[in-house]
Amino acid sequence: MTQPVWEFPIELPRHAFSMRDAARAGDLWRAFQEAAVGASSRAGWSARRFREAGTAFVVRTMTVSHQRETYYGEPLHARTWVCRFRREMISSREVRILDDHGALVVAATQEWVHIDLAARTPVRAPEAVTLAFPEHDEGEGVSLPPFDAVEGPTDVFELRPFYTSMDPLGHANHPAYVDWCDEATSRVMVRAGLDPLMLQPVAEQVVFRGGVGPDQRVEVQTRPVGITGRGDLVLRHRVRLDGDVRAADATTVRRLHEADPALLQRAFGLR
Secondary structure (H helix, E strand, O other), X not given: OOOOEEEEEEOOOHHHEOOOOOEOHHHHHHHHHHHHHHHHHHOOOOHHHHHHHOEEEEEEEEEEEEOOOOOOOOOEEEEEXXXXXXXXXXXXXXXXXXXOOOOEEEEEEEEEEEEEOOOOEEOOOOHHHHHHOOOOOOOOOOOOOOOEEOOOOOEEEEEOOOHHHEOOOOOEOOHHHHHHHHHHHHHHHHHOOXXXXXXXXXXXXXXXXXXXXXXXXXXXXEEEEEXXXXXXXXXXXXXXXXXXXXEEEEEEEEEEXXXXXXXXHHHOOOO
16 A cells, blocks of 8 residues: 555563663664564565565664653554655655654654665665655654764774674664664763663764674774753764774764763763
């Protein structure tokens, strides 16, 4: 069935929530992925159908803005549409997660690239795909908040992704990058005597450069680059593989839940 906008219930699993009963940013990114896949399936293009066609969509860029935190069991629904489909290859999708009253909880702008599964290179989508996702315009997409630039030291966090964490395309799924960035931030907080449970997401943007496979050494280089008007800290993360191979460039905007924003700033060497 072809229609421009899809709305349907969406549920966050119990393991998506911290001890504060607040959904983690990475798990909200997973909810956005489920919303996009759910809309695609409802439009007639399930993951299985794409696989049978030998193609897939992968995320190139994603920007998220959090209006508030959500708790486990809160009734939520997704509203999503494709706002642009360029060169039959690059699909820009808007996703909104709303509460039971229709108020916005968290919003995302996603840019997906249609690829050939065997070659793992961009390829034009067939007409059957482009017709299934008619363009729909509801105004501007999601952007990061403005901030005043600052300079601070770089912290380095290393990890190796599990074999059992790989996605259906055989690499780390894109929400995992947000997990890694927040883990890097959390470790800086712990060294500064702060409880990482206090970390609250405000916004994120990730530009994906290449895939990360199982057991590859991943280095997350994190440094403060800005402070917003309300004191939220803007962090820049360089996700790199051995040989300084670029996997992703990310920006996260974070605050402390019900705490002085200066505490997080000082944890990252700002005065």
